[in-house]
Amino acid sequence: xxxxxxxxxxxxxxxxxxxxxxxxxxxxxxxxxxxxxxxxxxxxxxxxxxxxxxxxxxxxxxxxxxxxxxxxxxxxxxxxxxxxxxxxxxxxxxxxxxxxxxxxxxxxxxxxxxxxxxxxxxxxxxxxxxxxxxxxxxxxxxxxxxxxxxxxxxxxxxxxxxxxxxxxxxxxxxxxxxxxxxxxxxxxxxxxxxxxxxxxxxxxxxxxxxxxxxxxxxxxxxxxxxxxxxxxxxxxxxxxxxxxxxxxxxxxxxxxxxxxxxxxxxxxxxxxxxxxxxxxxxxxxxxxxx
Amino acid sequence: xxxxxxxxxxxxxxxxxxxxxxxxxxxxxxxxxxxxxxxxxxxxxxxxxxxxxxxxxxxxxxxxxxxxxxxxxxxxxxxxxxxxxxxxxxxxxxxxxxxxxxxxxxxxxxxxxxxxxxxxxxxxxxxxxxxxxxxxxxxxxxxxxxxxxxxxxxxxxxxxxxxxxxxxxxxxxxxxxxxxxxxxxxxxxxxxxxxxxxxxxxxxxxxxxxxxxxxxxxxxxxxxxxxxxxxxxxxxxxxxxxxxxxxxxxxxxxxxxxxxxxxxxxxxxxxxxxxxxxxxxxxxxxxxxx
Numbered sequence: 329x330x331x332x333x334x335x336x337x338x339x340x341x342x343x344x345x346x347x348x349x350x351x352x353x354x355x356x357x358x359x360x361x362x363x364x365x366x367x368x369x370x371x372x373x374x375x376x377x378x379x380x381x382x383x384x385x386x387x388x389x390x391x392x393x394x395x396x397x398x399x400x401x402x403x404x405x406x407x408x409x410x411x412x413x414x415x416x417x418x419x420x421x422x423x424x425x426x427x428x429x430x431x432x433x434x435x436x437x438x439x440x441x442x443x444x445x446x447x448x449x450x451x452x453x454x455x456x457x458x459x460x461x462x463x464x465x466x467x468x469x470x471x472x473x474x475x476x477x478x479x480x481x482x483x484x485x486x487x488x489x490x491x492x493x494x495x496x497x498x499x500x501x502x503x504x505x506x507x508x509x510x511x512x513x514x515x516x517x518x519x520x521x522x523x524x525x526x527x528x529x530x531x532x533x534x535x536x537x538x539x540x541x542x543x544x545x546x547x548x549x550x551x552x553x554x555x556x557x558x559x560x561x562x563x564x565x566x567x568x569x570x571x572x573x574x575x576x577x578x579x580x581x582x583x584x585x586x587x588x589x590x591x592x593x594x595x596x597x598x599x600x601x602x603x604x605x606x607x608x609x610x611x612x613x614x615x616x617x618x
Numbered sequence: 619x620x621x622x623x624x625x626x627x628x629x630x631x632x633x634x635x636x637x638x639x640x641x642x643x644x645x646x647x648x649x650x651x652x653x654x655x656x657x658x659x660x661x662x663x664x665x666x667x668x669x670x671x672x673x674x675x676x677x678x679x680x681x682x683x684x685x686x687x688x689x690x691x692x693x694x695x696x697x698x699x700x701x702x703x704x705x706x707x708x709x710x711x712x713x714x715x716x717x718x719x720x721x722x723x724x725x726x727x728x729x730x731x732x733x734x735x736x737x738x739x740x741x742x743x744x745x746x747x748x749x750x751x752x753x754x755x756x757x758x759x760x761x762x763x764x765x766x767x768x769x770x771x772x773x774x775x776x777x778x779x780x781x782x783x784x785x786x787x788x789x790x791x792x793x794x795x796x797x798x799x800x801x802x803x804x805x806x807x808x809x810x811x812x813x814x815x816x817x818x819x820x821x822x823x824x825x826x827x828x829x830x831x832x833x834x835x836x837x838x839x840x841x842x843x844x845x846x847x848x849x850x851x852x853x854x855x856x857x858x859x860x861x862x863x864x865x866x867x868x869x870x871x872x873x874x875x876x877x878x879x880x881x882x883x884x885x886x887x888x889x890x891x892x893x894x895x896x897x898x899x900x901x902x903x904x905x906x907x908x
Contacts, residue, residue: 352764360772361772410736414732437709439707442709443768446739446768447763447768449736450759451764453743465747469747470744473740474642474648478736478740482730
């Protein structure tokens with residue numbers, strides 16, 4: 329295993345046990361919703377977002393692990409899962425599978441999927457209140473709202489089947505995907521009390537790898553198999569989704585992803601050795617495609 | 619107008635303008651979701667929850683208006699509206715009308731109603747972060763989660779068409795309705811820095827009027843007209859909902875509502891003149907039925 333693989337493995341393990349400790353047990357009344365929440369959270373995700381919070385925190389010179397870093401990472405993972413559950417609903421992307429298993433509304437039912445998503449969102453905020461940083465709560469809320477993730481989802485859905493321009497695709501990606509990834513990076517910096525210059529450069533890094541993550545996702549939707557993805561390959565094209573590949577073509581999308589990753593690494597080069605895990609994560613975001 | 623009517627009228631007016639100031643304008647990109655959020659928020663609600671926050675704050679001896687009290691009231695109104703939008707969805711209660719107008723998913727579409735509810739929830743937390751009280755954020759999150767409002771909604775839906783006992787109906791009402799009403803009262807006390815004895819008695823008051831509110835709602839569903847309710851009368855019975863009336867009958871439900879209101883007023887009698895608006899609100903909760 330590379331150093332990054334070891335790091336991601338370690339963080340994923342800690343994130344799993346933190347989530348397990350924080351979430352209500354399956355048999356807590358009412359059991360159905362707690363089952364759905366756990367089913368959706370423990371679906372074999374790579375826990376990239378908790379890793380981003382931790383790596384950013386450490387890049388700012390703070391020693392991992394800190395309990396608050398773990399809790400914020402877990403809360404963001406809940407918020408990410410909340411968005412996936414609602415995204416998969418019949419009235420939204422209408423996906424039957426995610427990570428190789430039936431989506432929440434398929435495994436349970438639609439009403440419980442709506443409420444389970446809602447509950448993961450609320451529960452995340454309860455944990456963030458427990459951490460006690462108003463700045464973190466404010467950061468995450470802005471990243472999720474209509475000027476962030478939800479805004480991106482709205483434009484994504486409304487662009488389906490339409491000829492959209494590059495600026496619209498960039499808006500969707502910057503908000504639907506990059507906003508929460510940037511928030512992970514910024515929360516790590518906030519928890520480490522980073523200075524404003526460091527925070528600004530890390531913010532740029534977060535936006536760049538966030539965009540790269542989505543460009544790579546668009547490429548994989550065209551090139552990977554359903555088995556590799558854990559969801560239907562080619563579904564973006566079938567659904568008439570606005571993607572980089574649909575707007576710029578495959579070659580230009582690859583070139584753009586490389587450019588974004590290079591720029592991201594340049595932004596954090598001033599961190600030197602402290603930033604090596606963030607640089608490795610940037611490379612990892614692109615390597616998925618090769 | 620009685621003193622209470624004047625008070626509710628005043629608070630409703632301030633709540634409307636606070637919500638108007640806080641919510642993104644209709645033409646803010648992406649416009650569709652901001653339209654839906656405003657359509658759902660400005661639907662002619664009585665703003666009872668902001669009034670409860672304000673009346674509790676004042677009952678603790680603090681002078682109204684305080685900007686933070688207004689913001690917390692507005693945030694709770696957004697959270698209440700988020701729950702109504704999701705409650706009305708086809709996969710949940712499948713309601714076409716609320717307050718005499720088409721529900722959000724009817725006036726817009728289902729995907730936007732899911733996301734608009736989500737956005738109101740997230741936006742409420744952004745406002746609460748701006749207020750800056752971790753205790754308030756924690757209080758509201760616990761009231762909304764699976765050990766509160768959402769837990770009550772789950773059991774409500776899962777009890778449809780089943781013969782349920784009184785304890786189950788009480789669980790549904792305590793969580794689905796009373797939890798957020800109690801949180802309004804407790805947030806007012808928190809913002810006023812009330813002592814623990816005062817807070818405990820106000821908490822009891824909040825639970826009691828919250829339960830009474832739902833018992834009265836169940837009675838009205840049987841006795842009021844569709845026009846009076848702004849939604850389909852008798853829909854609880856048609857949907858096989860677990861209600862006080864279905865479990866205990868109409869006479870016992872009325873007697874129970876009177877008992878709850880009396881107990882609520884006894885809890886706050888120690889406040890003397892400071893508590894007169896809370897006492898009037900308790901009476902008002904019951905008077906709707908006469």
